[in-house]
Amino acid sequence: NVVESIYSEQINEELKTRLINVHLRKLAVEQKINIVKTKDLEHGDVNKNADFKFSLNFEFIPEIKLAKYDSLVVNKEIFSVKKKDVDDAINSILTNFASNEEITNRKKVKKKDIVSINFSGELDGTLVKDLTRENAMVEVGNESLIPAIDTEINGMKIGEEKIFDVDYPKDFPIKEAAGVKMQCKVLVNKIFKKVTPKLDNEFLKKIGLNSKSELKERISNDLSKSYETKSEGTLRKNIGDKLMSDNDFDFPNSFIEAEETRLSNEYMNRMSQQGIKIDEVDNKTKSVISESANRNVKLALIFAEIAKLENISVADEEIEAVLNSMAKAQKASINKIKKYYEENNLLDDVRAKLTDEKVIQLLISKATIKEVKSKKSSIS
Numbered sequence: 001n002v003v004e005s006i007y008s009e010q011i012n013e014e015l016k017t018r019l020i021n022v023h024l025r026k027l028a029v030e031q032k033i034n035i036v037k038t039k040d041l042e043h044g045d046v047n048k049n050a051d052f053k054f055s056l057n058f059e060f061i062p063e064i065k066l067a068k069y070d071s072l073v074v075n076k077e078i079f080s081v082k083k084k085d086v087d088d089a090i091n092s093i094l095t096n097f098a099s100n101e102e103i104t105n106r107k108k109v110k111k112k113d114i115v116s117i118n119f120s121g122e123l124d125g126t127l128v129k130d131l132t133r134e135n136a137m138v139e140v141g142n143e144s145l146i147p148a149i150d151t152e153i154n155g156m157k158i159g160e161e162k163i164f165d166v167d168y169p170k171d172f173p174i175k176e177a178a179g180v181k182m183q184c185k186v187l188v189n190k191i192f193k194k195v196t197p198k199l200d201n202e203f204l205k206k207i208g209l210n211s212k213s214e215l216k217e218r219i220s221n222d223l224s225k226s227y228e229t230k231s232e233g234t235l236r237k238n239i240g241d242k243l244m245s246d247n248d249f250d251f252p253n254s255f256i257e258a259e260e261t262r263l264s265n266e267y268m269n270r271m272s273q274q275g276i277k278i279d280e281v282d283n284k285t286k287s288v289i290s291e292s293a294n295r296n297v298k299l300a301l302i303f304a305e306i307a308k309l310e311n312i313s314v315a316d317e318e319i320e321a322v323l324n325s326m327a328k329a330q331k332a333s334i335n336k337i338k339k340y341y342e343e344n345n346l347l348d349d350v351r352a353k354l355t356d357e358k359v360i361q362l363l364i365s366k367a368t369i370k371e372v373k374s375k376k377s378s379i380s
Contacts, residue, residue: 032063059252064305067246072367074242076235078375079227081220089219093207094199100137100192107191108157111141114192115132121166121182128182130174132276136188153186161187171282171294173271178282234374239363243302244295251301300352303359310362314354322350 070111079208100114109115115138121131139147140154148166156162165187170179197203199212209215264281271278306312323341327334341347 021211049169053346059254061251061301062249064247064249064301066302066305068308069243069363070245072239072242072363072368073370074235074238075212075370075372076231076238077373078231079374081223081227085223086216086219089223090199090215090359094196094203097203098194098196101195102280103191103193108187109140109154109156109191111154112194113140114138114194115140116189117153118187118189119184121177121184123176123180123182128174128176131177131182131184137192139194149184149186152184153188156186156188158188158191161185171284173276173278173282175279235364236360236371239360239367240295240299244298247298247302249301251297255297256290256293259297260289263289263293263296303356306359306362307355310359312355312362313359314351314358318354319347319350 036080086149103113116135117133117138118159119131119133119136121128140150142150145153146166146168148164152162152164164181165181166184167181168179172178199215204210204212204215207215209218264286266283267285268278323337326332327337330337341350
């Protein structure tokens with residue numbers, strides 16, 4: 001009785017936990033389901049003179065019965081290197097080496113000019129810091145500029161300052177400006193023109209080549225490799241599409257929510273690396289992320305089921321090999337890489353990716369693949 005009086009509360013809690021877990025496991029076995037999340041738990045106390053009752057909501061993965069997957073019929077788009085592709089690639093290289101040359105004999109801005117501007121935006125008299133730019137280089141007539149701003153800059157003169165209102169689109173990445181009317185101020189500093197180098201011996205020497213034919217051959221080889229990768233990508237996507245359409249089953253919303261969060265964080269990190277600070281994902285991007293999350297989760301469950309049926313597994317040595325490759329690529333010690341992955345619980349992600357790759361290779365080996373010449377522009 002003394003022990004009971006001292007530890008009664010602790011014992012009661014442990015008994016409740018055990019009883020709940022026992023009955024959940026029993027339910028899972030009887031219903032052939034995999035319970036992944038519980039919530040809204042309500043229960044009374046354990047009393048030897050009364051039944052213990054509890055209620056909760058739970059999410060589960062039902063038993064997945066896959067459609068036939070070992071004889072898929074899928075298309076693989078084949079991209080061929082054309083003369084136009086090589087010419088476009090050469091023009092792209094020349095454009096990348098283009099320089100901006102200041103225009104001194106003209107003061108008025110016109111289309112296709114590269115203009116150095118100071119730019120700021122105010123909302124209700126308050127300066128929006130993330131919109132403020134000094135000596136920003138913009139190309140007039142380029143689609144990257146908001147049309148209203150582009151129109152205002154076109155025709156301005158060096159040293160001219162202009163104040164005007166701009167209705168920013170709802171999906172604008174800077175939150176303070178998204179979907180609102182801003183008062184903007186622009187000052188034109190200088191005007192430049194883009195000067196593209198000529199494809200001559202001097203330029204070829206600069207990029208370490210001896211002749212135009214050598215450049216074209218190298219580009220053609222690089223494009224061929226790129227197109228092979230792209231063709232492989234279409235095959236994998238078509239296999240995924242086929243699995244998605246052939247298999248219909250429900251899965252937990254919490255899985256989708258977690259994947260949406262992961263994809264949203266990835267998107268915001270990419271924007272941040274490009275110098276664009278956003279606090280919230282816009283609705284258009286949210287829709288794309290939601291669709292991707294649904295696909296990712298469903299395919300992950302399908303792949304996991306195929307791996308189970310085909311006894312596909314990943315050995316620790318295979319994970320070790322991946323970590324070693326990462327260490328070499330990052331010029332870091334294997335211990336440092338391993339520690340990072342262990343501390344951030346990422347080893348299961350590596351195992352899952354390796355498992356998925358084995359599943360994909362199995363599906364490809366058993367599929368009937370029809371090679372189809374792509375009608376799309378292969379350079380895009």
